Each structure stands twice: as structure tokens, then as C-alpha cells.
Amino acid sequence: MNHIEQKMYEYLNTHASNMTSEWINQAYTSGTGVYAQPKDSDVYSQLRLMNKQFCLTLTNNLFGKEESLQEWATSIASARTRTATPLYDVIVNFSIFRSIYYSYIEKFIEGNRDEISGNMVIKWVRIISKKFDKATQLVTKKYMDDYEYIFTSQQETILELGTPVIKVDKKIGIIPLVGEIDTYRASKLLETSLNKASEMELEWIILDLSGVPVLDTMVANQIFQLGETFRLLDISMIITGMRPEIAQTSISLGLDFSQMKTFAHLYQAIHYLRDNLTIVTN
Structure with a gap:
């Protein structure tokens, strides 16, 4: 990691809590599930922790400190299915946070323009886009797997109740x-x-x-x-x-x-x- 990358790494980690707070304020809800809870609730405190962890993981991946998103994605997806949060809401909020994360990269680039080349920017954008896409795919797959399991279990129960002896x-x-x-x-x-x-x-x-x-x-x-x-x-x-x-x-x-x-x-x-x-x- 060179000097400017170290500087950006520290900048993004320092502002992780700020990014999370901005995301919390902009979080979308269709009226059901976890995002429909009051934003001063314990539920949102947990959301804040999970989002900050995602932010730190992204930044580590950006600068070569490979961290798996699998465990984080599994935890997120399972939590959202348990609370019957629509998958659409989950994906929309991923998109909102992506924009916020990129905005902080933009701010850093603006403040350090003389030390940053176009190739660096392209590299960063490519890595972050790949990681966001990977996280979205992992969460979506796990969400659908969990939903299918819950739905099948419910159907089995309904069928059993519908054929009483x-x-x-x-x-x-x-x-x-x-x-x-x-x-x-x-x-x-x-x-x-x-x-x-x-x-x-x-x-x-x-x-x-x-x-x-x-x-x-x-x-x-x-x-x-x-x-x-x-x-x-x-x-x-x-x-x-x-x-x-x-x-x-x-x-x-x-x-x-x-x-x-x-x-x-x-x-x-x-x-x-x-x-x-x-x-x-x-």
C-alpha cells in the first residue's frame, strides 16, 4: 500500500461511522420489515453495527486486505428473512449505501487531486463495484434460499393441517x-x-x-x-x-x-x- 492509498484507507475507516449515519437517515422502507422500525430503536442500533462492519470490510478489500463477505452476507440475509423484510428494500438500501460510499471516495479525491492518477481512480472504482456486486449477489442468494426454506416449511404445515385424520x-x-x-x-x-x-x-x-x-x-x-x-x-x-x-x-x-x-x-x-x-x- 503506497502513501496515498494508506491515506485514503485511514480516511475511509475514520469516516465509516459517518457513512453509516448518512445511510441510516436515507434508508428506504416499503412499510414492512426491519427498515420500518423507528430509527432510534434497538433494531437500528444493530443495523448500524452491521453496516459499519460492511463499510470496514469494503475498505480492507479495496486496499488488498482480503476479507470474505460470505459470513456478513449470510448474517444480513438471514436477519432480513426472519423479519419479513422485502428483498426489494434490501437491494435499494444497498444502492443507497453504494452512493454514499462513493461520495466519500469522491471527497477524498477532490482533496488530494495532485497525488491521485486516473489509473488509481479506475482501479478503486473497479474493485469497489466488484465487491458491492458480490455482496448483493451473496445476500440475494442467501435470502432466496432462506425464503424458499421458510415458504416450503409453511406449505408443509398448511398441507398437513389441510389433510387431518x-x-x-x-x-x-x-x-x-x-x-x-x-x-x-x-x-x-x-x-x-x-x-x-x-x-x-x-x-x-x-x-x-x-x-x-x-x-x-x-x-x-x-x-x-x-x-x-x-x-x-x-x-x-x-x-x-x-x-x-x-x-x-x-x-x-x-x-x-x-x-x-x-x-x-x-x-x-x-x-x-x-x-x-x-x-x-x-
Whole structure:
């Protein structure tokens, strides 16, 4: 590091807190997430620390003291996803800080024009642009990875809650399906209901389709496979609410539901089981 670079290095580090304060004052928010908090809050105190650390890391990288942005980016992205801060806000605030950081480089160049060559300026701009781009990419990737994980986990929970196995007697359970059933939900139904039915030690499952408006061919096939799998576990499945069009779809697929009892209404299946089986109630 030559004399002017050392001088600039010290200048940028000395003004790191000032850059952070300017960024805090200009931080953009769309109204949700971490940036929507009061700027005198503990949240912003933490933002101030993280931003200053980023500033110092950038300056070290500018003058050959290579520091990885990976850990910092991971921390930032994870914090933003936890607080449901829009990714757009994160990227906009990166852009705001980039402008502030460049403005301090400009001030330094203006004050030391006689000692700085055009090649030096081009070099500095190239390095800083590369580091800002790298930081943005790292944060964006980690943010999207975390968001996808959270979204998938929430979807799994929703699907599980949307396919409950309700135990109505010691050996009887009901799966009341409501809403559209796509192939993914049908596959989760297969997995979830099998586990729950086994845990409950059920002998009969009533699959109620009366709340399902449409079943396509793939879903009808998966429901058939569900019944067959239950049978292998020595659990009998009764289907209720199967409308004529669903039955016709099944027949056209060559699905033989004759080994499963079907009823138009849920209460008919319950009456059938109560009349024909000895049920020991809980």
C-alpha cells in the first residue's frame, strides 16, 4: 500500500461511522420489515453495527486486505428473512449505501487531486463495484434460499393441517378433504394420512371427497393408490362424496374401486360401520 492509498484507507475507516449515519437517515422502507422500525430503536442500533462492519470490510478489500463477505452476507440475509423484510428494500438500501460510499471516495479525491492518477481512480472504482456486486449477489442468494426454506416449511404445515385424520372411534378415522386437490397435495395426503392412521392404530378410514370440487385423472389415480396402500397395512378405506363425474373418470382410467366401499354421504358410511362392526369407543 503506497502513501496515498494508506491515506485514503485511514480516511475511509475514520469516516465509516459517518457513512453509516448518512445511510441510516436515507434508508428506504416499503412499510414492512426491519427498515420500518423507528430509527432510534434497538433494531437500528444493530443495523448500524452491521453496516459499519460492511463499510470496514469494503475498505480492507479495496486496499488488498482480503476479507470474505460470505459470513456478513449470510448474517444480513438471514436477519432480513426472519423479519419479513422485502428483498426489494434490501437491494435499494444497498444502492443507497453504494452512493454514499462513493461520495466519500469522491471527497477524498477532490482533496488530494495532485497525488491521485486516473489509473488509481479506475482501479478503486473497479474493485469497489466488484465487491458491492458480490455482496448483493451473496445476500440475494442467501435470502432466496432462506425464503424458499421458510415458504416450503409453511406449505408443509398448511398441507398437513389441510389433510387431518380425525379419530371418531377407537378404530375409525375420517379424512375430510376440502378445496382443490392437485398432484402435490395428493402425494402429501398419501404420506401424511398413512403415518397418522398407523400411529392411531386405525382399522377403517373414511375419505370424504364431498368438499372437493374437481379431481383430475392423476389425483384420482393417487387416491386409488392410497386405498391400495391402506389395504396393505390392513386398513380398509371407505370413500364418501364421490360424485358421478369422479366415478366416470376413475372407470376411464381402469381404476377398480369395487374393493372399496363408497357412499354418497359421510353419515351413510358412519351408519354402515356402526351397524356392521363392533366399535369400542374411546
